[in-house]
Amino acid sequence: MSSEIPDPTLNFKQYQASLFKALVSAASASNALPIEDMGFYRTLDKEFSKGIDHVGSRLLSISNNLLQKCSDDTGISAKDYEDVDDVVDNFNGVVDVVDGLLERTDLCLDEMVGRVHKPESFLQQTAPEVTQVSQKSQNGKLEYKFLHAKNVVRPQIKFKDRINNSLTAPIERKIVYKPHAKVPLDNTETLEMDSGSIVYSLPHPYEYEIKHLEYPEHMFKEKKPEMYKPFDKTSATWVDTEEGLRKMMDTFEDVEELAVDLEYHNYRSYLGFTCLMQISTRDEDFIIDTLELRDKMWLLNEYFADPNIVKILHGADSDIIWLQRDFGLYIVNLFDTYFVTKVLEFPHHSLAYLLKKYCDFDADKKYQLADWRIRPVPEEMFDYARSDTHYLPYIYDCLRNELLEKSGANQNLLRQVLQRSAELSLHKDEKEIYDVKNGLGPGGWKNALDKWKYRMNDQQLSVFKQLHYWRDHIAREEDESVRYVLPNHMLFALVEKMPIDSAGVIGCCNPCPLLVRVNAQALALLIQRAKADALVGASQTEESEPVEKASAVVNTNSLQNPSHKSQESKQQNQPKIVKKKLDPSAFDLEKIAADRKVEASRLLKKTSSLFHSLLTESIEPTPEQNLADQIRATIKLTFPCEGLKVKVAPKTPAVPAVEIPADEHVFVPTTERETKRKDSDVVVLNSMSQKKKKQKRAQ
The missing domain is CATH 4.10.280 (MYOD Basic-Helix-Loop-Helix Domain, subunit B)
Known part of the structure; x- marks a missing residue:
């Protein structure tokens, strides 16, 4: 029979017809x-x-x-x-x-x-359609220009080094060859504690070289600043091949300074990646396409780790990490111009201020938010990237001379800048740990919760923590930023309304992100179970890690390859059982009764200053009791109601009591019953008239 089944890859229509026929036959047989x-x-x-x-x-x-x-x-x-x-x-x-x-x-x-756009991972490489959105200030000057490409293929797909954002993934250091080494490359892992979690850490490959760095003598000699070449009369070299990279490196043989800058993209990636690298000497500018040469950039360690070449950067705290993470590049002999603005106490500390101060150049920062994945790079973005490093060697000369001039013979200001720069170059890339319990860290839920100005109840807080963890996990799995997966305002909208069905989840997010729409049903189940956890007990939920009870781990690649599923995701789908510990004494009735008697005896007061003893009569009256007797004698009961009349009823003869046996109950009909009255006057209060009742209600 198997030979009669058509091959679906060759003739899907016949396979579909045979499958439908088999299903009809099976249904007919079962119905019989x-x-x-x-x-x-x-x-x-x-x-x-x-x-x-x-x-x-x-x-x-x-x-x-x-x-x-x-x-x-x-x-x-x-x-x-x-x-x-x-x-x-x-x-x-x-x-x-x-x-x-x-x-x-x-x-x-x-x-x-065509009702919605396909995920970018399915798109074929075509010329990007660039959308420009400009924003002007009040004086009419253009401040920002957003350039976004609608159909850019995700560069991560072509990376030879697979991106793994998992918390359990081992550390992968890309450097395998260590030029200018004073000690061999050390790959020994050490255990460290981060937010209560054990993480593996690798030593900085150039820690010894940086701490024992001997700076070249030319850095401590004042000399006339070498003027930069006119920006509009020179051009930069575009480097996107290994051959072009090696030709560029040949020009670095005799240089003493290299100005470096990076352009980064982190919206469609969890950690982000470097898209461009700008390197300038005193004679040439180079723009390197790091998306194409990502696996070849390690070659630059020959110059970046050379202690005789000064690497000039501005605000390199992020650049140091990006170079290590993406390319395995490490900088020895860093000169960060940002620290100079701090040491010399400049009024501003940006690169734009330095460009204006020393070069009279107005930096065009309107492309800071541009999408640097666009290829080919638009000319205006190309010039913007080039301007960041073109003037830096000249600015370095000016700043170094000013530091030496104000330092005196000790050269302490320049040494101070170099020391801070060296400490910065010692920073190393570490895996970011998600703190489930306390929400600490740059990506933790506590930072987002502190920005939320409204109070949350226990259920909303439980839903918030579960959704925040889901967003972080999905962003790691799909290599997307958390802003792309679920923006903060949509996250809080879900927390505020807590929808329990897929339609409600989609309705809270407008426009609904792709990964939220795909996982709408899973998110609805996640919210339901988070609310149930809050009802069971917030303390138990806090002690255990949030469990992906609705899983919510969906890979968009599964649309192409449905069989793809990581083992880690399957393990996280298993719910964690939390056992409640009960106190056996809660069911001891005798102990409960004894505790109640002790509490009652503690609260009971046996005497009263006004009414004497509550249990027994006192034998000899005390002065307080005599005073209480006088107070009781003056107490009168009055009614604050007007219109009441008092009438004294005549005395009636006493009715002799009928002796009834103690064990016998006598029923007396209503018509034969007589009310027993004492031999005293009876005060009768006449009720108010209906008219006065209405007046009283009106008042």
Whole structure:
């Protein structure tokens, strides 16, 4: 029969027709069996009963496999079903998975007909369609220009070094060859504690070389600043091949200074990546396409680690980390011009201020938020990137002379700048740990919670922590920024409304991000369970790590390859069982009764200054008791109601009491009952008239 099944890769229509025919035949055969008489037929034939059990177990196994596969694709957790009763009792899990599949089907169909844009990972490389949005200040000067490309293929797809943002992934140091080494390369891992978690750390490859750096003598000699070449009369060299990279490196053989700057992109990546590197000598400018040469950039260590070449950067705290993480590059002999502005106490500390002060050049910072993944790079962005390093060698000369002039013979100001720069170059790239319990760290939930000005109840706080953890996990898995996965204002909208269905989740996010829409059903289940956890007890939830109970781990690559699923995601889908510890004394009734008696005796007061003893009469009255007797004698009971009349009722003869046996109860009809009155005057209060009642209500 298998030979008769058409190959779906060669003729899908025939395969589809044969599959539909087989499903119809199976449905017709199953419908022919009377369900209500199945038990009777099983008793008639043991072989029939065994066959039914065998087929049922096979169908249940196939259904479980399909369910688990679909749950992996949709991000909705579902357990295996053991028998028919289990299927009937927990069929809602199947419904959730099917709803998630239908939701993703709708999304794919919308992409096919063009109603929504496809994820960029599916796009073919074409000329990017650049959108420009400009913003002007009040004086009419252009401050920012946002350049965003709509159809840029994600560069991570072409990276030879696979990006792994997982918390459990080992540290990967890219440097394998250490030029200008005084000690060999050390790859020994050490254990460190970070936010209560054990992490592996590697030593800085050039720690010894930086701490024992001997600066070249030319750095401490005053000389006339060498003027830069006119910007508009020179051009920069675009480098995007290994051959061009090596030709550029040949020009660095006799240089004493290199000005370096980077252009970074971090919106469509969790940690971000370097898109361009600008390097300027005193004669030439180079713009390196680091997206194309990412795996070749380590060659620059020959010059970046050379202690005789000064590397000039401005505000290099981020650049140092980016160079290590993306290329395995390390800087020895760093001169950070930012520290000069601090030591010399300049009124401003930006590179734009230095360019204006020493070069009379107005830095065009309107492209700071541009998308540097765009290829080819627009000319205006190219010139902007080049201007950051073109003037730096001249500014370095001016700053160094000013430091030497104000330092005197000790050269202490220049040494101070070099010391701060060396400490900065010792920074190393470390894996960012997500602090689940306390929310600390730059990416923790506490920072976002502090910015939220409204109070949250226990359920909202539980939902917030679960959604924040889900966002961070999805961003790591898909290599997207948390802002792209779920912006903060949408996160708080979900926390405020706490929707429990996919439509509500999508309704809270406008426009709805792609990963939120794909995982809408999983997010709804996540919110439901977070609310339930808050009801069970916030303390228990705080002690254990947030569990991805709705999983919510969905890889957009699974649309192309549905079988793709990491083992780590499957392990995180397993719920963590939290056991409650009960105090046995809570069920000891005798102990509870004894505790109540002790508490009652503590609260009971046996005497009163006004009414004497509550339990026994006092034998000799005290002065306080005599005073209390006088107070009681002066107490009068009055009614603050006007219009009441007092009437004295006449005395009536006493009615003799009828002796009734103690063990006998005598019923007296209502008409024969007589009210016993004492031999005293009875005060009768006449009720107010209806008119006065109305007046009283009106008041």
